[in-house]
Amino acid sequence: MSDLFPPFEPDAPEPRRRRFQAVPLRLLLPNLVTLLALCAGLTGIRMAIEGRMELALGAIVIAAVLDGMDGRLARLLQGTSRFGAELDSLSDFVCFGVAPGLVLYMWGLESLGSIGWIAALAFAICAALRLARFNVMLEDPNKPPFAGDFFTGVPAPAGAICVLLPVYLELVGLPRLVASPAVAAAYCFGIALLMVSKLPAWSGKRFGSRIPRDKVMPLFVCVVLFVAVLVTWPWATLAVLCVAYLAALPFSALRYARLMREYVARHPAAAIGPDAHLGSAHDDDRHSHLN
Template sequence: MRKGTSLPGISLRALAPNAVTAIALCTGLSGAWFALQGRWENAVAAIVVAGVLDAMDGRIARMLKGESRFGAELDSLSDVIAFGATPALIIYIWVMQDMPRFGWTISVFFVLCAALRLARFNARIDTDDQPHKSAGFNTGVPSPPGAGLALLPMLVWFETGQDWVRDYRFIAPWLLIVAVLMISNVATFSWSSIKVRRSFRFLALAGVGLFGATLVAAPWVALIGASIVYVGLLPFSIFSYAKVKRARKEPVLET
């Protein structure tokens, strides 16, 4: 071996984010295993942990400069399994199997929409013409929030014990709505599109702290609140993107 040459292989810098993605995949899929045992709270917790890991892997890759096409493909595969197939299986085992004829069909449709969303993302990954992305918005509801919204009725059931929530006549249309939102062209807020005014920064920090404290003391209440806030922000994200779109179309006056 020539002096100064390095051994072939993958550096730990490139491997670390992919390892986090793999853990997210396995953790999310474990939610289905918990559901098969009727351990509903553990099943939802597995999806939540997978969501946290999914939010970390991309940031770790950028921090370590370990981004790769392989990592992007693995991340998409992980998202389909952890936030598409697993939530659909949990909801099916929980209530949709009681729906005559179409319970499994609706559950499969949710998985299909998650896969189509991620296939669309991968197809556009090298495309320059992405109006939503260039403005800092997502196209449609991302898979992790989509999984959270799909499981929202279960969170309400955990907290309230109300049996009306555990009814396929309510769950089926809700699951369809969330599935369609994932593949829609609706502009939704991303982290980079949310701007906090300086005058509100302390209020924002207090809100984050309150959410963290609630997450420890009453996790289901915190997650229900986060889901409701996310849904409530959808009209504002559409309006905000419309403003950005109009500003881009306005002609620049030469001085």
């Protein structure tokens, strides 16, 4: 019975309150960049609704640039986290799945009725499936060393930039006969399939990781010139980049097949299947937020 009425002790020390642990700034910066990319993607949707297509395209391009920065910033600052990885996945779906599909639909696919909406819907769904597939992929410890140089399928940011090619062509000045809504719908279906395919796409993640000292100044000049050209002729530059990227995909697949044949010739035990060791470079970039 004595436990029901504890003694009154006015001078007894109060229980120590639990304090939240301070979060290092290096963990917050990559997530802030991801949030900025998400804001850019959502702003692109708003600009498309208001009919300001140029600003909508610019917002998606900015989102793609920021998406390429957050993972590298997390690795540089050692600020990876599980929260950052999940936030990056959600941001990518909105910026590179929902936003490009809606922009393309409001640009001209709506004139096709249900067919146009299905095309935009298919692109967003394929972007979600691609992100979900790589979020659950297990890292193969026996994959060849060159596998990290290739994406499995077209990455979501590249797919988002490429699927808007019909809009670039119209802004350049080409008539709708060249980039008609019907052609744009078929093209949208094609890009969606490329994202969920197992096509080896060269990632370029390891290209230029080490720059010789005598190449630093020419690299700076090339980057400045590229930015100047992009700002001066943005839609023509993006159209050329999209065509060049899509044209390079077959050569990327052929190079991967050649490297795999050479690897299997040196390691016969690795001959499990044609896609057994296909790399997941985009997945590596996404999980750069993880501890």
